[in-house]
Amino acid sequence: MTDDAIMEKLTEVFRDVFDDASLSLTRATAARDIEEWDSLNQIRLLLACEKKFGIKLKPRDINSLADIGEMVDHLAKVIPG
Amino acid sequence: MSVTELQTMLAEDWRTIPAEEVLKRAKRFAKDPQRTELGRKLKVAVLSGFLTDYLADILVLMLARRGIAAELWRGPYGVMAGAVLDEASALHSFGPELVLMLPSHRDLVRAPLTAVSAEEAQAAANTEGEAWRSLWGRLAVPVVQLTFDPPPARPLGELDGFSAGGLLNHVRCVNRSLAEKLPGHVALVDAEWLAGRVGFERWHDARLYDMCKQPFAFDALPTVADALAGAAAGLLGRGRKCLILDLDNTLWGGEVGDVGTAGITLGPETAEGAPFVVFQRYCKQLSQRGVVLAVCSKNSDAVARAPFMEHSAMVLSLDDIACFVANFEDKASGILQISKGLNLGLDAMVFADDHPVERAWVRKQLPEVQVVELPQDPAGFVRALDDCGAFPITRLTAEDFDRTKSYRLQAELAQQQTTIADMDDFLASLQPRVVVEPVTPSSLDRIVQIIAKTNQFKLNAQTFSAADIEKCAADVLAIRLVDKLQDYGIVAVAVTRPNGRCLHIDNWVMSCRVFSRRLEYATRELLARRATERGLPSLSLAYQPTSKNGLIAELLPRLGFIKNGAGDWIAPVDPPADVPAHHITIVGTQ
Numbered sequence: 001m002t003d004d005a006i007m008e009k010l011t012e013v014f015r016d017v018f019d020d021a022s023l024s025l026t027r028a029t030a031a032r033d034i035e036e037w038d039s040l041n042q043i044r045l046l047l048a049c050e051k052k053f054g055i056k057l058k059p060r061d062i063n064s065l066a067d068i069g070e071m072v073d074h075l076a077k078v079i080p081g
Numbered sequence: 082m083s084v085t086e087l088q089t090m091l092a093e094d095w096r097t098i099p100a101e102e103v104l105k106r107a108k109r110f111a112k113d114p115q116r117t118e119l120g121r122k123l124k125v126a127v128l129s130g131f132l133t134d135y136l137a138d139i140l141v142l143m144l145a146r147r148g149i150a151a152e153l154w155r156g157p158y159g160v161m162a163g164a165v166l167d168e169a170s171a172l173h174s175f176g177p178e179l180v181l182m183l184p185s186h187r188d189l190v191r192a193p194l195t196a197v198s199a200e201e202a203q204a205a206a207n208t209e210g211e212a213w214r215s216l217w218g219r220l221a222v223p224v225v226q227l228t229f230d231p232p233p234a235r236p237l238g239e240l241d242g243f244s245a246g247g248l249l250n251h252v253r254c255v256n257r258s259l260a261e262k263l264p265g266h267v268a269l270v271d272a273e274w275l276a277g278r279v280g281f282e283r284w285h286d287a288r289l290y291d292m293c294k295q296p297f298a299f300d301a302l303p304t305v306a307d308a309l310a311g312a313a314a315g316l317l318g319r320g321r322k323c324l325i326l327d328l329d330n331t332l333w334g335g336e337v338g339d340v341g342t343a344g345i346t347l348g349p350e351t352a353e354g355a356p357f358v359v360f361q362r363y364c365k366q367l368s369q370r371g372v373v374l375a376v377c378s379k380n381s382d383a384v385a386r387a388p389f390m391e392h393s394a395m396v397l398s399l400d401d402i403a404c405f406v407a408n409f410e411d412k413a414s415g416i417l418q419i420s421k422g423l424n425l426g427l428d429a430m431v432f433a434d435d436h437p438v439e440r441a442w443v444r445k446q447l448p449e450v451q452v453v454e455l456p457q458d459p460a461g462f463v464r465a466l467d468d469c470g471a472f473p474i475t476r477l478t479a480e481d482f483d484r485t486k487s488y489r490l491q492a493e494l495a496q497q498q499t500t501i502a503d504m505d506d507f508l509a510s511l512q513p514r515v516v517v518e519p520v521t522p523s524s525l526d527r528i529v530q531i532i533a534k535t536n537q538f539k540l541n542a543q544t545f546s547a548a549d550i551e552k553c554a555a556d557v558l559a560i561r562l563v564d565k566l567q568d569y570g571i572v573a574v575a576v577t578r579p580n581g582r583c584l585h586i587d588n589w590v591m592s593c594r595v596f597s598r599r600l601e602y603a604t605r606e607l608l609a610r611r612a613t614e615r616g617l618p619s620l621s622l623a624y625q626p627t628s629k630n631g632l633i634a635e636l637l638p639r640l641g642f643i644k645n646g647a648g649d650w651i652a653p654v655d656p657p658a659d660v661p662a663h664h665i666t667i668v669g670t671q
Contacts, residue, residue, distance in 0.1 A: 019105045040134050043293055048101070059292050 001079050006053075006072050013048045017041060027069030053079055082113050091119070091146045093454045095307075096468065100300040107138040110145065120150040125313075126177035127153065128161040130188040132294040139302050140181075143310035148319055148428070158294055161188070165216045179317070181225045181309055182216070185272075185296055186232045186252055195237070195246035202245035203254060210258030221546065223266050223316045225309055228256040230272035233285040265529050265547035268316040268475040270308050279304045307470060315473025318534035321451060323403075323425050324367060324472075325416055327434035328378040328385055331455070331462075332364075332397065333357050338380050342387045348394035356459040361396035363463045368401050371481030372472050373423065373488045375404040377415040377432070382407045403488035412439050413446035422492040424593040426536070426629070431471045435459070476526060484594075487569055491594050508599060509664040513564040515603055516668055518571055520554035527571045528559050531590055537632060538591040538601075541625040545576060545588075553578065558607060562595055562665075569595060573604050577611065583621035583651065584612035599663035602656075605640050607667065609654045620652045 007025065015023050018036055031037040037045075046062050049055075055078050065071050090110045095103050110116055125144070127133050133140075133155050144151045154175040156164045161182060164172040172180075190212075191205040217224050229252045235241035242249040253273070260269060276284040279301040286298040297305060314320055329336045334346025334353055348354040368374045374397070378385045385407035389399045399405065404422045406415045412434070420427055427449035434440055440452045453469050455462055518524050525547050533544050550557055553576065560573040573591040577584050586608065591600060608620055622642065624633055641657040642650040 016101070016105075019108060040293065043289070044101075044299075047289075047299065 001076065001081070003072055003076060006075050006079070007068075009052055010049070010068070010072065010075070013045065013052050017044050017048055025068050027072065028067055030067040049075070055079055082109075082115060084115055084118050087113060087116055087119060088448070090142070093452065093469070095303055097454075100303055103142075103303045104135070104139060104299065107142040111138040111141040116141075116145060117150040117152075119145055120148040122150045122152065123317075124176060124178045125149075125151040125153050125181065126172055126175055126179070127155045127181045127183065128164055128172070129156070129158050129181075129183035130161065130185045131183070131290075131296050132158050133183065134293075135295055135299065136302055136306060139306040140309060143303070143306040144313060146307075147310050147314035149310070149313065149317070162212070162216060165219050177222055179223050179225070179313055180220055181227075181313070182213075183227045183309075184229060186229050186248070189229060189248075189251065189255065192248050192251050193246050197245050199245045202251065206251055206254030207258050209251075209255045210262075213259060214262060214264075217264060217267050220266075221548075223268070223313075225268050225270060225312045225316060226259065227270045227309070228259060228272045230276050230284065233281070233287065263476070265476070265526055266316075268312040268473075270312045275305065275308050278308075311470040311473045312475065315475045318530075320473040321431050321471040322429040323373040323375055323419070323423060323431065324364065324466075325375045325377050325419060325430055325432045325450075326364065327412075327436065327439065328376060328380065328388075328407075330435040330459075331433060332361055333388060333392075333395075334459070337388055338384050342391045345388060345392065347388070347392060354394070356462065358394060358396060360459065360462040360466075363466065365396050365401060367472060368397075370474065370477060371484045373403045373425070373484060374401055375419045375423065376402050376406060377412055377419060377434075378407040379409055379412070380407045381409075400486075400489070404492045411446075412443055416443065416447060416450060423488050424491065424596055431469070433462075433466060476530075487567060487594050490567060505662065505664065511564040511598075511664075513562060513598065513600075513665045514668050515600070515607075515665050516561040516563065517607065518559040518561050520550060520557050520559065524559060524571060525550060528557065528574050531571060531574055531592060532576075532588060535590040535592060536627075536629040537593050538589075538596070539627075539630050540586065540589050540633060541623055542627065543588045550576075558604070558611065560600070560604060560607070562598070562600060573600055575604060575608060577608065579615055579617060580621065582617055583619045584608065584615065584617045586620065586622035589622065598665075599661060600665065601636060601640070602660055602663040603665040603667065605656060605660075606663070609656065612654050618654055620654065622650050624650055 011023070011025050014025060015021055018034065018041070023034070042063070046057055046059060050057055053075060057078065061074060065074060087110060090106050127137070127140070137153055137155060141151050141153055154172070154177065156172060161184060164170045189209060191209045193202045193205055213226070217226070231252055232248050235247070235249060237244060237247045241247035242253065244250060256273065263269065279297070283298040283301040285296065289298060290296045326332060334357060335344060337345050346354045347357050349358050364374060376385070386399065386405070389395055389397065404419045406418050408415065416427070416430060416432065420430065427447055430450045431453060432440070432443050432450050433453045433455060435455050440454070443450055444452045451469065451471050453466055455465050520528065528550055529545060529547050556577045558575040558577060559571050562569040562572050572595045575589040576587045578587065579585070589604070591604070612618070612620055620642070624637060626634060637650055639657070639660065641652040643652065645651050
């Protein structure tokens, strides 16, 4: 999967979890940029990503990512094919 | 968001959409300040052994579906006993009107060792149960208690649930112990059943628990929240009372008007006929525990009644139906007729009909009526009705068992009254008697229940716990009505106390089943007798109008009450000269 395709699906996940259809992501977006992005919503994001991409994620790996760019890179590594 | 838009969020469809969607809807709903317009405001405290952050919004939504506008306060997870016992705790300063106690099997502290004896295991379970009972005793408000859930694994295998050393056995013994001595202000939610309902895979999500101390998967949250809200509604007397059934393709297959009684699909012999038998049996069981059944069918009356009298596979009989409406008017009109005949409000009604158009029509015309979303396949009817949780029950009283009969007679009387010219002759012909019942363990539950559940004939919102009633037992007037048709049980209660030169009535309720029987006049006579016995020359009471108790305002002047400058209603002991004769014989006063 290309980075662009991952970014597109990731945006859908974020819009869904934060219930905000106008939300947009860049590689620089981080937790501080989205008001409701707290530890509880972080878990919802993790579970939603697992469903969306059909993968399993380790909470520890996700928690150590600094921004969306790192998240896309991490997903690119984990998604098979 | 407008109130109407908010109302659509409370729709029946939550079981058919993914939990994440329900969670999103719930978040939107809980955030909206307008939501408090949709029900009675109530301060609800949640004490739990696990994280309830995700549960909270869905809980608010599910309570709103039951007419409760919750202001939620949640204790930090793991703090239950401490919050209750410490009178200076945040729980107590919040001042909850309802407390939800949500422990899990992890909160059990006396789990037995493998080699323990049966006696020791039972004693440990009783001690564990006793600890929770003592917490309930510290809370003077209604409590919804989740029982302990079955643990995810069984070290003792198939013996875990039955042998003394098993944790599952301990869970079951503790739960049984909680249920056995249940005080009137506590309702249980059966965690073992609930875990089965949502499925073990979703009840025990070990990974999520490790991440954030929420034990359930997200998919389980709506069902868990709904069960808690249902128990809360039952405890607060907000359950529904009457199930209105369609006939064709709901109670049997086919249209009896076209195929005749012999042609309908009904009976255990065929796969098509069997589910209707199962559905009827379920409805019958509801009726036996106090849910009033009614029929609303688009058929001629004779055609609609024929299967009840002639078809051998019918489980329900005409005796089970309190009010039978079969005509060619639209169903909303039929339901209004039933509401009038049974003297029950639309918010007490549940409507079950296989036809989507009829359901949509009733939903639109009568939004107060809860409409069950029956699936296309009748094999799913029972589950749909059971799942809708409209008839929560927290305890059974003898009156519950007899209610349909009583409502049926009420509907018949309503009919007779229109044909009997002289009301006085009619009432006298029933040979009514009232008996003043002392407060005893057997009458206590009913007294508390009738005060909590009555909405129409009720002076004000004040309710009383079982302990309150016991405390002022000598000042409680509990009235049983008996006539030549039946024993109605305790149908009116007044809680009184001497106050200066008045016998003051804190609250006075009367069941709508006995409206138009002039029981209010007989009750007034009993109150006057009581005042005279205590040397008090006047009666007083506190009436606060609500959306439902308007009839009291009309009644009070007829009973001789006059509103004074302070807003209290006062009457001399002797009733006005023109009160109608009540024809009720008073027997066995205290």
